[in-house]
Amino acid sequence: MNVERRGQKYFIETYGCQMNESDTERIGGQLEELGYAPADDLQDADIVILNTCSIRQNAEEKVYGKIGEVKKLKERNPKVLLGIAGCMAQENKNKLIQRMPVIDFVIGPYHIHDLKDIISRHDAVGSHVVMAELNSQRVQDYSELRAVRKSKIFAWVPIMQGCNKYCTYCIVPYVRGKETSRTIPDVYGEVKRLAEEGYKEITLLGQNVNSYGLDFRDGTNFGELIRSLDDIEGIERIRYMSSHPRDMTFDMVDAMAESSKVVRHMHLPVQHGSNAMLRRMNRGYTIEHFKELLAYVREKMPDTVITTDLITGFPGETEEMHKETLQLLEDLRFDSAYTFIYSPRRGTPAARMEDQIDDATKHRRLQEIMDVENDISLACNQQMVGKTYMVIVEGPTKQTEDNWFGRTSGNKMIIFPKEKNIAIGDTICVKVDTAQTWILKGQMVE
Ligand code: 5AD
Ligand code: SF4
Numbered sequence: 001m002n003v004e005r006r007g008q009k010y011f012i013e014t015y016g017c018q019m020n021e022s023d024t025e026r027i028g029g030q031l032e033e034l035g036y037a038p039a040d041d042l043q044d045a046d047i048v049i050l051n052t053c054s055i056r057q058n059a060e061e062k063v064y065g066k067i068g069e070v071k072k073l074k075e076r077n078p079k080v081l082l083g084i085a086g087c088m089a090q091e092n093k094n095k096l097i098q099r100m101p102v103i104d105f106v107i108g109p110y111h112i113h114d115l116k117d118i119i120s121r122h123d124a125v126g127s128h129v130v131m132a133e134l135n136s137q138r139v140q141d142y143s144e145l146r147a148v149r150k151s152k153i154f155a156w157v158p159i160m161q162g163c164n165k166y167c168t169y170c171i172v173p174y175v176r177g178k179e180t181s182r183t184i185p186d187v188y189g190e191v192k193r194l195a196e197e198g199y200k201e202i203t204l205l206g207q208n209v210n211s212y213g214l215d216f217r218d219g220t221n222f223g224e225l226i227r228s229l230d231d232i233e234g235i236e237r238i239r240y241m242s243s244h245p246r247d248m249t250f251d252m253v254d255a256m257a258e259s260s261k262v263v264r265h266m267h268l269p270v271q272h273g274s275n276a277m278l279r280r281m282n283r284g285y286t287i288e289h290f291k292e293l294l295a296y297v298r299e300k301m302p303d304t305v306i307t308t309d310l311i312t313g314f315p316g317e318t319e320e321m322h323k324e325t326l327q328l329l330e331d332l333r334f335d336s337a338y339t340f341i342y343s344p345r346r347g348t349p350a351a352r353m354e355d356q357i358d359d360a361t362k363h364r365r366l367q368e369i370m371d372v373e374n375d376i377s378l379a380c381n382q383q384m385v386g387k388t389y390m391v392i393v394e395g396p397t398k399q400t401e402d403n404w405f406g407r408t409s410g411n412k413m414i415i416f417p418k419e420k421n422i423a424i425g426d427t428i429c430v431k432v433d434t435a436q437t438w439i440l441k442g443q444m445v446e
Pocket of ligand 1: 055056171269271340342344345
């Protein structure tokens with residue numbers, strides 16, 4: 001391989017979830033090893049990579065819009081390279097290039113370590129290159145890739161790839177393959193290195209972190225991983241994303257409660273309030289089980305911020321079932337709920353179900369869910385007024401240098417006037433004085 005790109009610049013646009021953000025950091029690592037430097041703007045780039053998401057139709061549409069933009073850039077400068085990475089790359093493979101020849105290469109999520117090879121092959125043959133096999137043997141190669149991390153304080157740590165759950169609406173198992181975990185020593189090693197480099201907060205990433213390690217079939221599990229990371233000095237907070245109510249065990253909750261580092265935030269997607277819908281979604285738990293789990297979390301870690309995901313307008317959803325979701329929100333009082341309109345995904349069972357819901361009904365139900373949840377989110381935040389929280393400082397707000405912001409262990413964002421010399425990454429105390437639906441405001445205290 002003989003590629004050298006010193007003096008040239010790269011631009012990566014990331015869509016979708018944190019796993020993609022993390023992959024982008026490793027794609028950046030590969031490009032920098034070739035000599036590319038980061039570009040501030042797409043217009044200045046010699047290579048553009050779109051790291052795509054296919055979870056919902058609107059995520060895909062954004063990418064098509066961006067490809068159009070890069071096409072114009074390439075009309076001015078035909079030497080610019082365009083690569084498509086991420087879930088759309090995996091899903092569409094050769095079809096993407098057939099439809100849009102402006103794309104130079106397609107690189108699936110399991111091929112990030114092949115990026116240099118892809119670029120050199122493109123140089124050599126001067127035509128399109130496609131690498132998009134779902135080869136889960138490559139998870140180890142992935143973990144050895146250098147990451148160009150945006151932050152010096154917060155780091156993503158992928159602990160597994162893929163998903164075996166096959167929820168009937170979800171495209172992830174088809175584009176990310178089966179669950180494949182990194183070993184505990186491998187993850188431990190990366191977290192230890194991050195601690196030595198000064199990182200304070202890590203987020204363990206997986207489509208379903210609660211099934212971490214089960215693929216080894218030797219008893220390894222997420223609880224064991226959590227326990228093993230507890231002795232790493234320097235790391236103050238361990239976050240994790242996302243959980244699955246079917247695989248989360250009471251022992252894992254115990255491991256979190258015992259840990260000195262695991263945050264008091266749990267993102268636990270319930271998806272729907274109706275057992276009939278959960279069955280059709282193939283979620284593998286009931287509302288009763290979900291409530292029991294949540295009660296245990298709240299008993300063991302009373303101050304935990306709980307957030308969730310919901311899908312509205314899934315095929316066959318009746319008005320009564322929709323009301324069950326509204327009732328669940330009232331019963332469980334999540335701190336926030338990310339609500340998505342069901343988007344049919346090609347090749348998934350739900351896309352073939354007959355009783356699809358019309359758009360107007362989906363939008364109305366979305367609005368009703370948001371109206372209920374926004375009041376609950378505000379009420380949860382109002383309970384924080386007058387209390388003091390430890391906050392890791394993230395920096396000035398976009399609006400003004402005078403106001404800075406940071407996050408609590410529960411992942412709540414608090415904005416406060418910067419009163420004395422503080423730096424990004426400092427852990428400070430902030431007393432909350434104002435609550436809004438999405439943010440809190442407060443003052444620094446000693
Ligand atoms: N349509 C709408 N929302 C979806 N999600 C996953 N697949 C779909 C789909 N086809 C949502 C789920 C999941 C979140 C990441 O995206 O709520 O938890
Ligand atoms: Fe998709 Fe379900 Fe897997 Fe989550 S658990 S990634 S929703 S299949």
